[in-house]
Amino acid sequence: MAARRLPRSFFLRPTPEVARALLGQRLVHEQRIGGRVQRIAGIITETEAYCGETDLACHARAGRTKRTEPLYGPPGFTYVYFTYGNHWLLNFVTQPEGVPHAVLIRAVQPVEGLELIARRRKGRPARIWTDGPGKLAQAFGITGEHNRLSLTAPEAIIFVERGQPIQDALVRSGPRVGLGATPEPWLSKPWRYLATLPQNKEEITR
Template structure:
């Protein structure tokens, strides 16, 4: 499989929510363990006209990574207990990112099972907090990009358009009407969260 480069991220954020589906997210741990997950669910967050976005009001120390170059990882701590993984997708200086909501485990499954304390594969990465736990992604990963040796994306066949579903986003209280969530209809690894 071919690594996806910076050109892939020149597409608009809303297009990338769909284009990312089926791609393989790779993390190489410090010990050399290879962890791979196939992206099956995404959500878009745009700084302008999106009150659910962290950068809706202005740039702050907390959200500054969202304004960095496309392909940068934006990891934040949600509700004081979960790390969530986003990929910055707007041109540098403009806030926007795609939240990776769920993946299908592909490689490194024993390591993921140990981290998640379960052997049920559909429970390993079927939610944004589950997948960061399985991958060992924490706040320290925020600001790194997908073009090095620790994190990168591999190209893979895109799903058929008929298999891609659209809905409103999950677990938000503002801008709830925006249909900016994409997921694969046939995947048992999609999160169980209900659209807002």
């Protein structure tokens, strides 16, 4: 029995709500490698909400540019960008077309495609394979070519399957990470969400 994929409407709620609701869901990448489809999946354990032009931590603070264009598109699409000269970061666009919000996927717990993940994260211990946004993109083989892809189209290769809901007692929220000189109140908005899964206790203190 095929797992149910999250529909477009999932991404049409307030962005912090979407970020919270993504915890426990299953991120899937079905990638064609050498003629056959390789499936990689992980349970989402950490997210952050970025909330439009007025949120001075959000890329949309720069307005509509070539880079931020996907944020202005319809919900349920990827926004993948490159940063620090090294890393790709995966986001899901939320809110109606024209409203530039997104959720950054910061960490997952790998559950399928472990051999391929191990190869891509060669030499590192499994506990740090996918515990950061750049790391999970590397592990999942996500790059700029995966920008602006639909998560909900029948032919989608990156999508989210419904998983076990995470109860509030196992969810923590706090300020977003890596924002540098972002002014208040944006610097302290509690828009980072972390799930404490059984094998995920180390995420809390990271």
